[in-house]
Each structure stands twice: as structure tokens, then as C-alpha cells.
Amino acid sequence: MPDLPSALDVTQRLGYRLKRAAAALRGAMDRGLREHGLTVPQYACLELLDQQPGLSNAELARGTFVTRQSMNVVLRGLQDGGLITRPATTEHGRALPAHLTEEGRRRLAAARGVVYAIDQRLADAVPAERLPGLLADLDRLSAAFDE
Amino acid sequence: MPDLPSALDVTQRLGYRLKRAAAALRGAMDRGLREHGLTVPQYACLELLDQQPGLSNAELARGTFVTRQSMNVVLRGLQDGGLITRPATTEHGRALPAHLTEEGRRRLAAARGVVYAIDQRLADAVPAERLPGLLADLDRLSAAFDE
DNA sequence: TCCGGCATGTCAGGAGTTTGACATGGCGGA
């Protein structure tokens, strides 16, 4: 594919660069987690539940940037696999708090290695002194569409 | 969802920030392009073909970060919609060069407005003097997994 | 010359995700 050094080149736009970086990350995550029998949303779900036990389906969905419906499927899969538990009913409200099982904690611990390595590889790719600024800029991009 | 100011907080990791920013962008693109009856891959495909007419299926797939198979579906849709043309056969090799039709150029021109606005909104979200550095850092992240 | 490797386009199957819709359960103002 020939280079096209135009001022209007799509590849010069911020959105394109962001998408490309995210695609690279997603690919690395998919490959790394497959060895542990987990998908990216499943891992994200486990990680969130480890840090904040008792999160509901909707809260997990927001935390992993998918819809409630998608997270529902993910939770069902994790539940069938015995990685999490969720009460069938609740006394107050409708939100069902999810918790990791012992097996869930084990699987999460096993998968963390590859994910941490990927994150470290990302961090190592940018000059150390630029990292805090990069994190702040990414936050600004995330908030750009919050109204 | 309560805050958790831990050093190991998932939300502090580079990968999480990147994913969140990309999710925000993807959502804005989806919403904006839906008004024009286009999906994100479809738009990306049209934009690439406008700048580099004659790209093949595989080249377009690499340029938009999807598989050849997915791009094949996208191209078929665009072809059925009369936005692009592709020869049924070729004299040399197997790659089939795709080109925009007049209608394709019109639809692309119409959709560009919202996409450019989104990109501008992104660019406006970061301090102007930081933008070049941010673009460079995103490139470094993309290249982090190229080996 | 020939053959192995490589890239391309395509088909089939399945997994994941989304949109749309509905019923249930708090919450707060009228």
C-alpha cells in the first residue's frame, strides 16, 4: 500500500491513530487470554469483580464498555464455568451482586501474568517521562463525548 | 460504583485507558454514521478507496484492522449498494481492485462532515501543544506488538 | 523446469455483540 503524505491523509487523523493502537492492544489481549480460555470481556469482568466484589450486571457492563445484554451473556458463561456466583434473587432492589469463586480467583491469577506483561509492553513503548501525560490525554479523549 | 484509589486499580493501567478512549470514539462514530446509513468499517473502506483507488480486499482489510473475511462482507454490501465497483476477474494475479462510484463519492462526502466533527472534537480535547506528542505516542503503542 | 511457500478471494460455521422490547422494582414529586 503506497504512502500518501497528504495533509488530509486519513492515517494522520487522531481517530485513526487511536483506533489502530486499540486494535493492536485488542489483538494482543485476545491472543494472550486464549491460552487461558478467557475472552477479553470475561477477563475484564473477573478483574473488576476481584477489586470490587458485589458489582451488578449493569455496573460490570459500564465498567467494561459493553451493553447490559452482552455482559449478561458473559456472566452466564462465567457462572456456568463456576468462576463466579450470583444469587437468584435479592431482598432489596433488582441488582444481583456477583462474586468470584475460589476457582475464579485462581483463573484470574493465572491469566493476570500475560495481561500485565502486555500492559508493561505498552508502557515500555513510550518514554517514561511521557507516560503520565499520555494517561491524562487518553482521559481527555474519553471525556470528549460526555457532553 | 465506588472509587478505589489503589496502586493496582485496573483503571490506572494504560490498556484500560486506551480501551476506554477507543470505546468512546467507537460509540460516537457509530451514532454519527448511522444517520448516513453507514457502519464504521464501511466508512473507513470508502475513505481509504477515495484516497487510494484500486485497493484490493486484503489491503483494505489491513487498513481498517479487520480480517479479509470481514472486509469481504463489507465490500459485498457496498457493491450491492452501488457505492463501489469491483471487476469480477483480473488479468494478472488474484487481487481485485475496488473503486468508488459517483454515488459512493456522494455518500462519502455527506458522511465526512460528522466524522470530521468527531475527530475535531477529539483534537480539541487535548492541549494543542500536546497533540503531536500524543500522535507519536499512539504510534508507539501500535508498534509495541509488531515484534 | 519444477515445486514449495506465500498471498489472495471465498465459503461455512460459530461466537460475540448489538438493537429493540418487555416486566420488575425503587425513588421522588404532585
Place this chain on the structure above:
DNA sequence: TCCGCCATGTCAAACTCCTGACATGCCGGA
């Protein structure tokens, strides 16, 4: 109190995308 509003969990259907696989067509070294 009551009723509208919002959030939640869930179902159904459609769509998108991926993995796996196969056949075709160049290109290189043996």
C-alpha cells in the same frame, strides 16, 4: 398516597466479526 420516571435483568432477533478451511495464482530457489 399515587403515579410517572428511571434503573435493572432478561429475552429474542439481527448483525458483525472471527476462526478454520479450501482453491487459485504469483514468485522464489533447488
